[in-house]
Amino acid sequence: MDVLISGAxxxxxxxxxxxxxxxFRPAIVEVAPALRTGGNAVDFRGPLHMGVLDKMGVLPALRAVQTGGNAMRFVDADGRKLMEWPAGLAGGDLEVQRGSLARILCAAGDNTEYLFGDRIAALAEDAGGVDVTFASGLERRFDLVIGADGVHSGVRRLAFxxxxxxxKHLGYYVAGWDVPNEWGIGKDSLLHNLPGRMLSIGGNQHDPSRAGAFAVFRSPALRYDRHDRAEMQGILRDRFAGMGWLxxxxxxxxxxASDFYFDQICRVDNPSWTRGRVALVGDAACGATIGGQGNGTAIVSAYVLAGELAAAGGDHRVAFPAYEKxxxxxxxxxxxxxxxxxxxLAPKTERGIRVRNYLNNRKWFLDLTFKIAADRSTKMELPDYAGRVAGISG
Incomplete structure (x- = not known):
């Protein structure tokens, strides 16, 4: 069976x-001209996330490029520490740069066809498959189409x-970009707050000459062109004008900046992740911009979706409901x-900042926070599909 996946x-x-x-015969279409490099650090937590990565055989490669986790140190305008999240809590069991993760995952699937610099423009489904028209004008037919193209999924827009x-906008925006490391900052992150705003700087473990800036600010939903970098940077300059510190x-x-990211902090609420021969996985199905363990969930969801399709012999009418359940x-x-x-990250009041700092300076509160995060990442038994795979027909 030929399966088209949107998103690399x-x-x-x-x-x-x-x-x-x-x-199966997978193909991936990716709007970028090549695999993206750089990006923020992403982490995996607990035996469920780590178990899937281990089954994929990518753990040695990931550990070779892991960042080791960064402590998050909140400071005042003079650099004095107010509160700190230790590296083990901030970075989980394994933390790597997003670009490194994508490169290693793509290299693992060596029988995958890649279509870079293109995107899905139209879908036409019938009883036997899906006719796909690409933005380039290319037309091809696939048995199934999967949207793995993030919170702003084009597949979800076309099919759902x-x-x-x-x-759903959650009241904040987030941005990240790289800068010269003129301060000699190590791998840990320094974060500074004013009400409703947070700006941080962290070192790059693999290139000490570079550092990563990260920003969060509180705002109602904004109207802007997500492809207009100058407009988004203008919003940042306006929101952080007069902040002081760095x-x-x-x-x-x-x-x-060679690497720039800007988006709302949002949540994807999609009652159903499948429709006909089309399914969603990862952030396209149930994304949370930051803090929702989306990377680990994406890895686990991909394993389950492929496993259920294999167990059903490629019959999406059986596999898709089983995947969602x-x-x-x-x-x-x-x-x-x-x-x-x-x-x-950016409490809306001075009092909120003080309360956050007070609580997170208490070991009992950090332990409770870590336990909640660990519980969320383990509340599922990882199925074994080795003995359940049926024959696959096109």
Missing amino acids: SIAGPALAYWLGRHG GPEEQFV APRLLDGLDG RIGKFARGTQKGGDTTGMF
């Missing part, structure tokens, strides 16, 4: 790996409806962690 970040390559292992039906130098680095409660549970991320 995390869920897409992981799904392609497992589909290839089960005898407009984005505003499924994506803000002027970090904002000056926007123009020369097995993964739905777990994925939506981990997703909830993202609901409070903005409020934690």
